[in-house]
Amino acid sequence: MPYDTPLNSLGLPKPVAETRVVVAMSGGVDSSVVAAELAAEGYDVVGVTLQLYDHGAALAKKGACCAGRDIHDARRVAEEMGFPHYVLDYESHFRDSVIDEFADAYLAGATPVPCIRCNERVKFRDLLETAKDLGADCMATGHYIQRKMGPLGAELHRAADPVRDQSYFLFSTTREQLEYLRFPLGHLKTKAETRSLAARHGLSVADKPDSQDICFVPDGNYAAVIEKLRPGAADPGEIVDLQGQVLGTHRGVIHYTIGQRKGLGIGGLADPLYVVRLDPDARRVIVGPKTALATRVVPIREINWLGDAPFTSQPEWDLEVKLRSTRPPAPAIIRPLSETEAEVELLTPEEGISPGQACVFYAPDSSRVFGGGWIWKGR
Incomplete structure (x- = not known):
């Protein structure tokens, strides 16, 4: 390849038609637009969707990513735009790398963020290696974050739209991964622009609602998931103040988070109390005034x-x-x-x-x- 070959829109010194891009497709509008835009530009696009949990059960869950409905939607977009699409079964790995740690962290009194671990351990590590095995020159995703070239290489930057910015969930992206990754939506100013692009390509997901919940947590009910994964995790215990005085009982530490005020079941006190600490070993929820937070x-x-x-x-x-x-x-x-x-x-x-x-x-x-x-x- 001559050294004076101009860079294409993905910053690679190759003709567009000779540049293979693996697009991580969740079945939502964002990743679908990325795949459609790149295919329309003439790139050699390969769509990949990860099956992360039992999508027989997932079919009943609305508003979640990577469910059976979403796999179908991703496949349909690939058919509409004329590029190959593959579904990879990562269910066992996802449970080992993300779900089990999520459950254990809650049991230890922490407040985990499984979406970050999923990006870190599944999408940007294992899927990225799969993209390389497929001969891809880079991997693109629908995340709202920007990759910019600095004097020492690729840098991570916040999205142009502060409302959609996903940098909090992608902080663990490494320098090596940044060299290979691309985020084509990071420069867009509003989500409306993304949906407009979807409509322009005639995508069936153009009006599909955004997913809101963690994909394996139905309706945001964390405690129910933990109880299913770790039977006996919801054993009751005491609610105590900062001096150790017992104020009431709780139905399991996993039902409480730091800063929680409502649902403590200890009404009748002069001043409102908040959860300031969790002690799962003693099965205690410690509460105190807001200043203690x-x-x-x-x-x-x-x-x-x-x-x-x-x-x-x-x-x-x-x-x-x-x-x-x-x-x-x-x-x-x-x-x-x-x-x-x-x-x-x-x-x-x-x-x-x-x-x-x-x-x-x-x-x-x-x-x-x-x-x-x-x-x-x-x-």
């Missing part, structure tokens, strides 16, 4: 660092962090303890921070994402 220092580990300089090259980093997907980034000081552990000091304390959630790093003056880590209980 405020956290300033957060320990994190399993850090994926995407900065240009090594993470430990300086004693602290002045960045912004997001501790929940629904909250905006806030100023913080990040102090490395090792290449994979750090202490995060929030300039303004936040409430409801729980082990098991992600802490994602952002540049304070640009759209760049610097990676992140997982919140834990500390030593």
Whole structure:
């Protein structure tokens, strides 16, 4: 290949027709538009959909990704646009890599984010390797995030649409993976643009609603899933205040999350109380005033660092962090303890921070994402 071959729209020095792209297709409008757009441009598109759990049961669940209906929709889009489509059975691997950890984390009193683990361990690791085995030059997804080229290679950036930005769920994407991945929707300003593209291609999923729930959690009922996976997990116990005084009983620690106020069943008190800590070993839910929820220092580990300089090259980093997907980034000081552990000091304390959630790093003056880590209980 001559060195002066111009880059195509995916940033590769190959003619479009000779560039193979594996598109991860969930059956939703976003990934369908990605596949349709690339096929229309003339790329050698191969659609791949993952069967992540028993889609006989999934057929009864509306609003979930990767269910039987979604596999059908992905296949139909491939037929409409004229490119091959494959369904890969990842059910066993998905359970081992994502669902089991989700259940165990809840039992340990944490608040896990399984969508991040799915991206990290299934889609951007195993499926990415499958794409390479298929001879693909890159893999494209329908995620709302941007990949930009910097002086040292591919960088991760927030989506142009802050409402659709999915950087919180993709912080663990590695540099090596970024070199291979493409996110064609990240520059779009609104979801309406995506649906307009779907309509332009005549896709059958153009008006399909977005999925809202975690794919294997029907109607957001986490406790029901945990009870099914781990029988006996919902054993009752005591609700106590910060001094250990028993205020009532609960129906299982898995039914409660840090920061919860409603549904505690301990009415009649002068001031409202919130769940401030969970002790699954003692089967206790600890409650206290709202002020007890405020956290300033957060320990994190399993850090994926995407900065240009090594993470430990300086004693602290002045960045912004997001501790929940629904909250905006806030100023913080990040102090490395090792290449994979750090202490995060929030300039303004936040409430409801729980082990098991992600802490994602952002540049304070640009759209760049610097990676992140997982919140834990500390030593």
